[in-house]
Amino acid sequence: MTVDVERYSRQILFEKIGEEGQEKLARGSALVVGCGALGAAAASLLVRAGVGAVRLVDRDVVEASNLHRQILFDEADAAARLPKAEAAARHLRAMNAACRIEAFTVDVTPRNVERLVAGVGVVVDGLDNFEARYLVNDACVSAGVPWVYGGVLGAVGVTMTILPGDGPCLRCVFPEPPAPGTLPTCDTQGVIGPAPVAIGALEAVEACKVLMGSGEVRRELAYLDVWEGSLRTVRVARSPSCPACGERRFEFLSAKAHSTAAALCGRNSVQITPATEAAIPLERLAQELARAGSVSFNGFVLEFRAEGYELLLFPDGRAIVKGTSEADVARGVYARYVGS
Template structure:
């Protein structure tokens, strides 16, 4: 049963027949990792904390910026002025909302070297990321350790949600067998993002997450939900498990072995070269058109150059990218996800 001193806080939850005292007790014994504290992650963490989930780990590599505030609902102008890391700022505001839960902020980049330690022992992982490299890592790590997770993504006015329960549903690689090539998938930088769309998608995502924590797996979405918040249109697509899937079919966990990208510091330069592990051949003309809204673009048949001061990006036909203006791998990953879409 729920402690009487806590029952008043959660009484409107407890009144729901889907939850009741036993369901609230389950939430009070659950642990969740939220990877990414941006637009999605803020709302995810907000409802986890206010729902009484016992232990919430917040992981993010970035700091709060002014252009975050229209959709990242936990942050304030003061956080921007102080230059606070998102995980730290989020934890502070969330703890003020519920002092009874444990909130653990981690200011770090999620990589092949640390993801298994980050998710160790938790009941659920939530995707609040902005890049496919991390999502493929999450998928492999969660399937390997039999931890459910919920994918979501938003760009422009639409987004999608997909719960993944190892052994019960298709995994992320059944949906997307290989990482998209640069320019194939729109980013918030290239097409913008509608604030309410982030709120709706993340609310649906955290609702699916809470159902999983409550043990209501039969009530969880089996497929992919796609919403366009502007038009009001939504669809649910069914998806079958692929017996040849490298993750849930063959259990190879390729991304835990090598990741998606190789990083190399260029000697004598403030620059990082990023090389995809998977071979690819880009349509540079299409990529150039995708990148034009973000800055000055120059391209020829060999390379696309994007200038976003103080950074320069050189994207080659084989997918290799040189980022000038930083010598930090974590910053290079952030910039690549933000501007190129990986």
């Protein structure tokens, strides 16, 4: 494979990469799971660095309140309520036409996570919830795919690189996800843009090292506080009794085929995920729903308002019901207008 030596000249001059490293990046592929603040920063750097293929996954749409930290998006994306994966793909393609970019507007579930992870050289965490991270950990450990964990709250971020079979996985370090409602979230405690951008940058460095087969992948848990300007690292060890990498019991992966209604913390919203993925004919549904309330459809996402609720419906049948934090109420709204 020939790489554009002129384009990447300054990066090739960096001795840890060189022309050989650049070629490995061009042959490499990454899954960026979650395209919010972390994912946007990491994906931009990976695409600009010349990684050959990047797969983007996100379940949500761009909103004005994202723009202070999600550096891939602009006001037009928010006004059009574009799905983040689609908007990200559009901006990333403009940055580097040589990078093959795929976008999936889906929630990461036990049903699809193995498919999403399959075939990539590294997975980069841009997620906003622990349930999905444990699912990604299971899928990556099971398939032997390296992944870079990252999370942010306020001005502090954390990251760790996981090489399955070589050092600890996420469950070795944090055996169980925190119970819902036990940790503050970015929706309740806030977040400043530099924190996810800095952690996204660290994640991108590690992902490039993995793709280049570098022996210098960092193995510690790293905490970065951008307000204080401090970086603290903690040595972590593999746990022989880890359910995932020790006993190879993939408990999160095995929770298959459940319809779920999950309250989205701090947002007065509930996400409904149907038991089976189904392609919803959104265009036709938009016409039908126009009789029952106010509808808009941007080609990707159907937005429907009625009874004081707002329903965002995605092509895979998933919906976010705004205006309630009650799962049953949201299920009712879904059943009334989408059918289930």
